[in-house]
Amino acid sequence: xxxxxxxxxxxxxxxxxxxxxxxxxxxxxxxxxxxxxxxxxxxxxxxxxxxxxxxxxxxxxxxxxxxxxxxxxxxxxxxxxxxxxxxxxxxxxxxxxxxxxxxxxxxxxxxxxxxxxxxxxxxxxxxxxxxxxxxxxxx
Amino acid sequence: xxxxxxxxxxxxxxxxxxxxxxxxxxxxxxxxxxxxxxxxxxxxxxxxxxxxxxxxxxxxxxxxxxxxxxxxxxxxxxxxxxxxxxxxxxxxxxxxxxxxxxxxxxxxxxxxxxxxxxxxxxxxxxxxxxxxxxxxxxx
Numbered sequence: 001x002x003x004x005x006x007x008x009x010x011x012x013x014x015x016x017x018x019x020x021x022x023x024x025x026x027x028x029x030x031x032x033x034x035x036x037x038x039x040x041x042x043x044x045x046x047x048x049x050x051x052x053x054x055x056x057x058x059x060x061x062x063x064x065x066x067x068x069x070x071x072x073x074x075x076x077x078x079x080x081x082x083x084x085x086x087x088x089x090x091x092x093x094x095x096x097x098x099x100x101x102x103x104x105x106x107x108x109x110x111x112x113x114x115x116x117x118x119x120x121x122x123x124x125x126x127x128x129x130x131x132x133x134x135x136x137x138x139x
Numbered sequence: 140x141x142x143x144x145x146x147x148x149x150x151x152x153x154x155x156x157x158x159x160x161x162x163x164x165x166x167x168x169x170x171x172x173x174x175x176x177x178x179x180x181x182x183x184x185x186x187x188x189x190x191x192x193x194x195x196x197x198x199x200x201x202x203x204x205x206x207x208x209x210x211x212x213x214x215x216x217x218x219x220x221x222x223x224x225x226x227x228x229x230x231x232x233x234x235x236x237x238x239x240x241x242x243x244x245x246x247x248x249x250x251x252x253x254x255x256x257x258x259x260x261x262x263x264x265x266x267x268x269x270x271x272x273x274x275x276x277x278x
Contacts, residue, residue: 007156007159007160007162007163008159008162010163010166011162011165011166012166014163014166014167014170015166017170018169018170018171018172021170021173022173025173054175055171055173055174055175056174056175057171057174057177063163063166063167064170064171065167065170066170066171066173066174111173112173114240115169115172118169118172118243118244119169121244122165122166122169122170122247125162125247125250125251126166129158129159129162129251129254132254132258133155133258135258136258136261136262136265
């Protein structure tokens, strides 16, 4: 039953790669939320631009795992606010605010959490199946 | 004699191999639940009929008598190649991913229960062999 044991380990390696990828995604969400109010340091310059994680399949221990390929800048438009007293306001008194929407980040965070839990479930199940096989030795 | 020479054991082993392979495919699907454009895959259902036919009319295995001989390709693997699942448009996200986590969790639970059952059968069959091998009167 060599293939059985091998597959259980592959399944766990795949799920572990996904845990890593989801952790990376959480890190980017944290960056976005932390910089939700980071305006430009220079007059009229660009504020913080929201980052978006992009996943891609990657071979892991004989199966297809996943990894974060890159963090892609979100190209959506910045919000502007009239605030002439602000140091980062442009010539006409408008300040560009980051294109981070806390609601979207919160939803994304829930999604990452759900995916993380699903992968933990996979590891747990793979391990239980492996243990059941090993139980054959007990008798 | 190898236990796999007994059709019953060969069958249960085939089922165990299938289930752990399926578990691996499910792990891949769950890991890639957020990968753009990823289509979930699944194995063809394990069929008792097909296994029986393979047992009855299986091609005679090639013997490896020289170190230079190549091992014949694994037949079981060709039959259990993972195929992409066609899913409804309503289950496909905007980035082209059509993995439904709930469905994968359900399939995983099923695979785990089936695996437990197959291991149980294997155990019982081993007990039969043990019973037959026991010296009479040493109950």
